[in-house]
Amino acid sequence: MSTTPGTAVDARVHAADAPVEAVDAPVEAAVDAVDAPVTLVASDLDRTLIYSAASLQLAMPDAQAPRLLCVEVYGGAPLCYMTETAAALLDELARTTVFVPTTTRTREQYGRIHLPGPAPTYAICANGGHILVDGVSDPDWHDHVVRRIEDECASLAEVRAHLRAAGDPSWLLKERIAENLFAYLVVDRGALPEGWVKELTAWADPRGWTVSLQGRKIYAVPKPLTKSAAMQEVARRCGATLTLAAGDSLLDADLLLAAHRAWRPGHGELADCGWGAPNTEVLRERGGAAGEEIVRRFLRAAGRRQASR
Secondary structure (H helix, E strand, O other): OOOOOOOHHHHHHHHHOOOHHHOOOOHHHHHHHHOOOOEEEEEOOEOOOEEEOOOOOOOOOHHHOOOEEEEEEEOOEEEEEEEHHHHHHHHHHHHHOEEEEEOOOOHHHHOOEOOOOOOOOEEEEHHHOEEEEOOEEOHHHHHHHHHHHHHHOOOHHHHHHHHHHHOOOOOEEEEEEEOOOEEEEEEOOOOOOOOHHHHHHHHHHHHOEEEEEEOOEEEEEEOOOOHHHHHHHHHHHHOOOEEEEEOOOHHHHHHHHHOOEEEEOOOOHHHHOOOOOOOEEEOOOOOHHHHHHHHHHHHHHHOOOOOOO
16 A cells, blocks of 8 residues: 655654754754654544435424534535534634545545645545545545455446346336446435335345435445544554544444444434444434534544533
């Protein structure tokens, strides 16, 4: 794997290599800066940090609803939001940790999102298939993932053919592939036959594929394509000494397990199946309030501030 300079740690190391007369601080201070602990925060986006209007779950009276910041526009219309409080907290988090947006979205879909705070140096897209470094996919990492998929899994063509054959026009709205890495269906949840996802899971598992139902989408993802592997690679590159994570779906479970500490909201696929792990705290908050609380917990765990409820 190639390592990419430009992280906070790299910058401090380069500063330490500068001529003595160009460095104002004592040598001891420079050494301390190089050795300073690095916190990496890898967070899922949809229904974890950002929310559609429907998934915000604003159960309070309208007059008491929080102010919202639109963070994604699609087709000329606002699509996803954060509360303004969550946005302010995320801005602080992005300035004081290595914040890594970690999503199953394609690079194009991720590009529509405009999060508050400085642009992240790293982002993980396509469920770990791409590590973006300053917005550009790292080719060595992508090639590594593709080789593992080819060696360990049934082909995308075989899985896609099965999805088409097993689907029914009465509930199957769209069938798509993403980044030539995985497939997903957009379905009418109300018309989706009970047990169909379990049947698909039983078919996919021995072929090296994972199935996840998220809202109106059913994902079929090769098992080597994981957010956790990409997070661990980014952590290695930036020298992270503490890793924090959050997510709401089965495709986030490996990410949560790989982090030192993790959180999941009170809604979502993991909540529906009662998933838990010793390192993962289950929040009672749901919808947009959960997104806000997750960023508070990140800040608190990173030791950057005492966040109040």
